[in-house]
Amino acid sequence: MLTTMSEIRALGIQSTEMLRYQMYVLAEKHGVSEAARRLETTRKTVRLWRDRYREDKEHGLENKSRIGQRHPLTMPEDIQTAILEERTKRGNPGARTIINNLGLKYSAKSVHKVIKRHGLIQKPKTRHNKRKDMQAVKAAYHPMQKIQLDYKYYSDVANQHIALSKGALPKFEITARDYRAGMVFLGFTNYKDSLSSSIFADYVISYLKNLGLSPSDIAFQTDNGVEFVDPLYNGPTLFEQTLAANGVRHLRIPPAAPTFNSDVESFHNTIEREFLDVENFTSLSDFYVKSFIYQTYYNHVRKIRTRGNSSPVEIFKQLKGEIKPSKLCYIPIFCDAFRNKFLARQHDPPQSGYFKGLPSTISGRPKRFAEACPNCMQWI
Secondary structure, X not given: OOOOHHHHHHOOOOOHHHHHHHHHHHHHHHOHHHHHHHOOOOHHHHHHHHHHHHHHHHHHHOOOOOOOOOOOOOOOHHHHHHHHHHHHHOOOOOHHHHHHHHOOOOOHHHHHHHHHHOOOOOOOOOHXXXXXXXXXXXXXXXXXXXXXXXXXXXXXXXXXXXXXXXXXXXXXXXEEEEOOOOOEEEEEEOOOOHHHHHHHHHHHHHHHHHOOOOHHHOEEEEOOOOOOOOOOOOOOOHHHHHHHHHOOEEEEOOOOOHHHHHHHHHHHHHHXXXXXXXXXXXXXXXXXXXXXXXXXXXXXXXXEHHHOOEOHHHHHHHHHOXXXXXXXXXXXXXXXXXXXXXXXXXXXXXXXXOOOOOOHHHHOOOOOHHHHOHHHHOOO
């Protein structure tokens, strides 16, 4: 007769019924406590199989079906149904919220078991999942259907503090970014006001018209800053009037909600990391040329992972048909060079447009812009 669990293991005995019979034998011979100690189990288990063997001999050592058994404290079916309905129609609330909503007297653990048993446990969305969901939203737009517009301060770029103090940089960058393709359009100014915003918007709209796009299909999305709108609602600003005159819609994001303009905000982080923290500028003309080169690189060459690992120009050409890359070579505008002309134009609109946004200090040079910077033309 085997008397300890170690002896049973040594012989490789794995029969469940034999182990249970061993419990009965040791319990009858040495008592329940000694049997439990030798077989490394609990007294309750030894007592269970001893009593079953006394009652039904060998058949008592077999497993009994639990079909039809029901604990008196089992949660009623109607309450479980109510829990599941609350879970599905309320946006997957937690167990404690369901208890409060339904006024249940069950523990959160019991309610959670019901939810888990019916496969309604959902993992919270990660940042990667949310990004993929937004990719599907953006894919439903057409190129230039919605353009996010915002200002970037250059005064908080530590690497360019000296260049800014010497006048080699403007104070502000105005950025427009297409929501679908991710293409960016840059403008620069020393005035954060509605006039600079109007000049930049009018220039971008003129560029888009030359691409064959209809202004009625374009919408500019901005925040509620005074450079775009009048917070006191006294009337439309010059920026809003400019958009209306060109037939472009104006979308305003909710107050204190910068994430609605996350695409252009993301680009501001990128241009600071890849351009402003890397380059050194000796003059405003030097900055202007280098900014044009970086913008061309970003639009034509740089792949965007969240947009199918394609460059903005590649996406634009896929969706809008074949187009010469040189036509997609947007030249940034220095808005301050056109402030007086733009105000005068409100009363007497000229026939000709902008001279590609170049300030007089650059456009007056004898060489064309492309000739002054041949490296930027290698990919277009």
